[in-house]
Amino acid sequence: MESPASDKRPIIAIRNISKSFEHGRVVALDNVSTDIYPSEVVVIIGPSGSGKSTLLRCINHLETPDAGTIEVDGVLMTDAANINKVRMEVGMVFQQFNLFPHLTVMENICLAQRVVRKRTLAESSEIALDLLNKVGIPEKADAYPNQISGGQQQRVAIARALAMQPKIMLFDEPTSALDPEMIKEVVDVMLDLARDGMTMVVVSHEMGFARNAASRIIFMDDGQIIEDSSPQQLFNDPKEQRTRDFLGKILH
Amino acid sequence: MGYQAGMIGTQLSNAQKRDWRLVVLAVGVALVLLGYLLPMYPNYITGAQTTYSDNSTVSLSFPTLINRQLYTQTTPPKDAETTAVSIQVGPARYLWGSGFGWLFQALNTNNLEQVASFVTCLLIPLLALIPAAWVLGRAWASPNGLCARSISAAFSVAFFAPAAMLCSWLHQIDFSGLLLALNRPYLLPSLGFWVALAGSILLVVALYGLHRELECQAFTWWALVAAVAIVAWLLVKTKPQPYLEIWQYIEDGIWVTLRIVVISFIFILIVSLLGGLGRVSKSPVIYGIASLYVELLRGIPLMVQLLFIWFALPQLFDALGGLVLRLYGLVDWEFLSSAGVKLQELRLSPFTAAVTGLTICYGAYVSEIFRAGISSIHRGQMEAARSLGMTYMQAMRYIILPQAVRVILPPVGNEFVMLLKDSSLVSVLAVSDLTRRGREYMARTFLSFETWILVALCYLVLTLFASRVVEYIEARTTFES
Numbered sequence: 001m002e003s004p005a006s007d008k009r010p011i012i013a014i015r016n017i018s019k020s021f022e023h024g025r026v027v028a029l030d031n032v033s034t035d036i037y038p039s040e041v042v043v044i045i046g047p048s049g050s051g052k053s054t055l056l057r058c059i060n061h062l063e064t065p066d067a068g069t070i071e072v073d074g075v076l077m078t079d080a081a082n083i084n085k086v087r088m089e090v091g092m093v094f095q096q097f098n099l100f101p102h103l104t105v106m107e108n109i110c111l112a113q114r115v116v117r118k119r120t121l122a123e124s125s126e127i128a129l130d131l132l133n134k135v136g137i138p139e140k141a142d143a144y145p146n147q148i149s150g151g152q153q154q155r156v157a158i159a160r161a162l163a164m165q166p167k168i169m170l171f172d173e174p175t176s177a178l179d180p181e182m183i184k185e186v187v188d189v190m191l192d193l194a195r196d197g198m199t200m201v202v203v204s205h206e207m208g209f210a211r212n213a214a215s216r217i218i219f220m221d222d223g224q225i226i227e228d229s230s231p232q233q234l235f236n237d238p239k240e241q242r243t244r245d246f247l248g249k250i251l252h
Numbered sequence: 253m254g255y256q257a258g259m260i261g262t263q264l265s266n267a268q269k270r271d272w273r274l275v276v277l278a279v280g281v282a283l284v285l286l287g288y289l290l291p292m293y294p295n296y297i298t299g300a301q302t303t304y305s306d307n308s309t310v311s312l313s314f315p316t317l318i319n320r321q322l323y324t325q326t327t328p329p330k331d332a333e334t335t336a337v338s339i340q341v342g343p344a345r346y347l348w349g350s351g352f353g354w355l356f357q358a359l360n361t362n363n364l365e366q367v368a369s370f371v372t373c374l375l376i377p378l379l380a381l382i383p384a385a386w387v388l389g390r391a392w393a394s395p396n397g398l399c400a401r402s403i404s405a406a407f408s409v410a411f412f413a414p415a416a417m418l419c420s421w422l423h424q425i426d427f428s429g430l431l432l433a434l435n436r437p438y439l440l441p442s443l444g445f446w447v448a449l450a451g452s453i454l455l456v457v458a459l460y461g462l463h464r465e466l467e468c469q470a471f472t473w474w475a476l477v478a479a480v481a482i483v484a485w486l487l488v489k490t491k492p493q494p495y496l497e498i499w500q501y502i503e504d505g506i507w508v509t510l511r512i513v514v515i516s517f518i519f520i521l522i523v524s525l526l527g528g529l530g531r532v533s534k535s536p537v538i539y540g541i542a543s544l545y546v547e548l549l550r551g552i553p554l555m556v557q558l559l560f561i562w563f564a565l566p567q568l569f570d571a572l573g574g575l576v577l578r579l580y581g582l583v584d585w586e587f588l589s590s591a592g593v594k595l596q597e598l599r600l601s602p603f604t605a606a607v608t609g610l611t612i613c614y615g616a617y618v619s620e621i622f623r624a625g626i627s628s629i630h631r632g633q634m635e636a637a638r639s640l641g642m643t644y645m646q647a648m649r650y651i652i653l654p655q656a657v658r659v660i661l662p663p664v665g666n667e668f669v670m671l672l673k674d675s676s677l678v679s680v681l682a683v684s685d686l687t688r689r690g691r692e693y694m695a696r697t698f699l700s701f702e703t704w705i706l707v708a709l710c711y712l713v714l715t716l717f718a719s720r721v722v723e724y725i726e727a728r729t730t731f732e733s
């Protein structure tokens with residue numbers, strides 16, 4: 001992967017954001033800034049509690065930053081109207097899948113298309129079937145989430161986010177709730193997406209994905225970005241001692 | 253259990269087909285049928301002659317098949333007392349007075365109305381035979397085995413069969429003729445009665461054994477409702493004096509009660525949906541208002557709330573109207589004067605007051621149920637919906653509430669049954685509901701026992717029925733999760 005094209009405008013511009021919880025007692029993000037460019041695949045790693053999820057959730061405003069600004073695709077996320085507009089452009093995949101248990105796989109994928117994008121039933125089902133084919137489980141269209149495996153559920157969750165035709169996809173530890181034999185099927189879908197040029201921000205310790213697809217790796221600790229470099233640089237010759245310690249722990 | 257369980261199929265081997273319970277069941281069915289063919293009540297009371305202390309006599313012949321307490325109701329002449337009552341007995345006409353014979357004769361009389369309770373008693377053992385035969389037929393014919401549902405149905409009916417047989421005899425000899433009958437052998441039931449009684453007891457034993465085996469419900473819900481309804485109906489039929497009269501008096505009260513309960517419940521659902529949403533709202537104002545409502549009203553007894561609305565609210569309207577009129581004196585706006593007068597004269601009708609009181613009070617309880625239901629849904633569901641671009645309200649409407657309904661429904665159903673019972677309190681507001689009609693009747697006649705027995709049975713039928721409807725709806729909305 002080539003380095004970020006500096007001539008392009010960033011699709012996500014994060015400027016000096018901070019976020020704390022419990023009345024300032026827990027600092028989750030401490031003055032974080034970074035730019036993400038179209039078609040980049042950014043992998044965020046770091047120890048537990050370092051603020052990776054919080055950063056991701058600030059991008060689509062599931063958490064409101066205490067200070068700083070985030071601009072997504074040129075739209076500043078401040079007032080409520082902009083938030084819903086931006087959320088349509090930003091798909092999110094959760095560690096716990098968060099499929100809607102009372103709806104079938106098909107309905108899970110179609111619902112938001114119909115109530116948010118105002119598509120007809122026929123249009124939305126066509127898109128849903130396409131996406132189910134893409135993630136490899138067209139035969140599960142009429143199953144309920146509790147009737148399919150974890151790997152299949154996560155692939156449905158990816159399809160559900162893609163159905164909104166987002167420009168950016170956020171993944172928060174998409175494989176860490178999965179049994180080892182199911183990780184590959186989800187990672188394969190993500191690799192496909194990266195190859196198709198989707199802008200992706202991925203919180204994951206899945207090193208296979210990071211090596212194969214990442215254009216940049218961000219290492220976070222204590223709510224700050226400690227290191228931000230290419231995979232080769234970060235894996236082979238990390239600049240910071242903290243990065244070295246952390247990589248030593250997860251790579252053995 | 254119940255319908256969720258549906259059919260519990262148990263494989264029967266050939267050895268099990270000769271299971272003692274099935275054999276006993278078959279014998280029971282045969283004995284009941286045989287008993288109804290043999291003479292059951294060969295003689296019956298055709299009339300009575302009452303002798304008074306002044307040697308005058310009054311003779312009555314009973315035109316109907318079943319006698320009533322007619323001979324006790326003849327009034328003795330002045331200054332005379334009843335010295336003797338002699339009962340006249342005649343032979344039964346059809347099929348030597350067998351069970352089927354009596355049924356045939358009863359159905360042929362032109363005042364079926366009067367013999368209806370006797371017919372009911374005679375029919376119950378026969379009704380029990382239908383599901384019992386179904387159980388037997390399935391056990392013998394198909395290898396699929398036993399159907400739990402038909403066993404509980406058969407048991408529910410058969411359970412009442414022996415008692416129904418005894419009741420039919422009481423009808424034959426009449427309650428007050430019991431002592432007479434006991435020392436007059438010709439009034440005793442004969443062979444057919446005892447055979448059918450034995451048969452129906454065998455049915456109960458066999459079906460009880462089978463139901464234990466399958467661990468199915470002993471009583472189906474409709475059997476309970478039917479039993480209570482039949483008891484109430486028999487009271488009305490066998491002792492029209494006073495039960496029929498009470499029934500006619502309180503009947504319209506049932507409709508008033510139902511109307512109040514159903515209308516209040518609709519409002520309660522609306523109020524508590526808003527209350528529940530308010531209690532999970534992030535806006536401190538909305539949350540504050542909802543919490544104030546819930547905490548305040550849950551702490552005041554329903555009775556006090558009703559009395560407040562009925563007696564204190566008009567005063568409040570009066571004072572408010574006065575205030576508006578005073579304001580009119582200051583600013584001289586025309587519409588204020590008419591509004592002030594209207595407010596001063598505003599009175600809630602008893603019905604509106606009752607519905608308002610029940611809605612406000614129960615709205616607070618049910619709001620809490622809604623809140624608990626909504627917050628029981630994992631927050632990841634809301635986040636997933638929001639991340640797809642849905643608004644808060646869309647996420648509530650399509651994602652959170654449909655899932656919360658399944659949590660909310662059982663306790664809300666219970667609240668409905670509670671509401672049905674608590675609605676009796678609105679009788680203090682001059683609403684002619686079931687309870688108030690009972691009180692009015694009792695005040696007129698002083699027949700307290702009879703009145704309240706019948707009122708209680710009416711409520712019992714309503715609540716039993718309502719709780720089963722609730723259970724049915726619950727079963728329809730459960731899903732695998």
Ligand SMILES: Nc1ncnc2c1ncn2[C@@H]1O[C@H](COP(=O)(O)OP(=O)(O)OP(=O)(O)O)[C@@H](O)[C@H]1O
Nearest residue numbers: 021022026027028047048049050051052053054055
């Ligand atoms: N809703 C919340 N309320 C209170 N504290 C929170 C909340 N969300 C996050 N935190 C705190 O903020 C800090 C950063 O959390 P975050 O979830 O971003 O970490 P993370 O890097 O994603 O960790 P993990 O690898 O365990 O997921 C943690 O100390 C966490 O306890």
Ligand SMILES: [Mg+2]
Nearest residue numbers: 052053054173
């Ligand atoms: Mg996390």
